[in-house]
Amino acid sequence: MNSKTVFLASSSPRRQELLAQMGVEFSVLDAPIDETPIESEDAAQFVTRMAREKSQQGAQQLTDEGCWVIAGDTAIVLDGEIIGKPEDPSDAQRMLRELSGRTHQVYSSVAVWHLGVLEVALNITDVVFTELAETEIKNYIATGEPLDKAGGYAIQGEAAKWIKAINGSYYGVMGLPIFELNRILQEMGFYDPV
Numbered sequence: 001m002n003s004k005t006v007f008l009a010s011s012s013p014r015r016q017e018l019l020a021q022m023g024v025e026f027s028v029l030d031a032p033i034d035e036t037p038i039e040s041e042d043a044a045q046f047v048t049r050m051a052r053e054k055s056q057q058g059a060q061q062l063t064d065e066g067c068w069v070i071a072g073d074t075a076i077v078l079d080g081e082i083i084g085k086p087e088d089p090s091d092a093q094r095m096l097r098e099l100s101g102r103t104h105q106v107y108s109s110v111a112v113w114h115l116g117v118l119e120v121a122l123n124i125t126d127v128v129f130t131e132l133a134e135t136e137i138k139n140y141i142a143t144g145e146p147l148d149k150a151g152g153y154a155i156q157g158e159a160a161k162w163i164k165a166i167n168g169s170y171y172g173v174m175g176l177p178i179f180e181l182n183r184i185l186q187e188m189g190f191y192d193p194v
């Protein structure tokens, strides 16, 4: 049992579910930041900066330096271009048409803040999508599932049936690269020695 005080700076139910799956006990913090990419940065720089800023924002709300603050960010990358979350159903339709029959990358970062030290890791996973018919896209959008997800789909939801293969981390695609997070926590001395 680990008695550390942990905060997850995220409103994402997926990140909450995956951190709980790791066996970490935590409270949730709302850490809103400006999520606009800077023109000069690439996808890797963008998603790692987002996770860093979310965890720093969360840490600023706390008075106890000894707390642990975890945050993450997930973006879809197609032909080197970052695809964020759809703004509305027609934006989701545009994204799913673009992803149809192609392989894209999911960039998923995780950052941990503790005692003023910040560590960040990035997972990049290839996702192979089958060809999608217009009616499939329409019906999927009607479920509401795409709207709060990067790229307009959820691997853990109905979109699972369209994913031929992934090369990388399922948990990264879902929103929290668990393996990388565990490694950072080990390196930062989160776990009690056995």
Ligand SMILES: Cc1cn([C@H]2C[C@H](O)[C@@H](COP(=O)(O)OP(=O)(O)OP(=O)(O)O)O2)c(=O)[nH]c1=O
Binding pocket: 009, 010, 011, 012, 013, 014, 015, 072, 073, 074, 075, 085, 106, 148, 149, 150, 151, 153, 154, 155, 156, 173, 174, 175
């Ligand atoms: C690709 C993909 C993304 N997603 C989700 C994970 C994230 O919640 C979301 C990406 O948006 P993010 O901006 O990374 O996160 P968020 O706004 O949901 O939460 P917060 O910033 O407060 O931490 O997309 C899935 O649930 N399944 C998937 O297959």
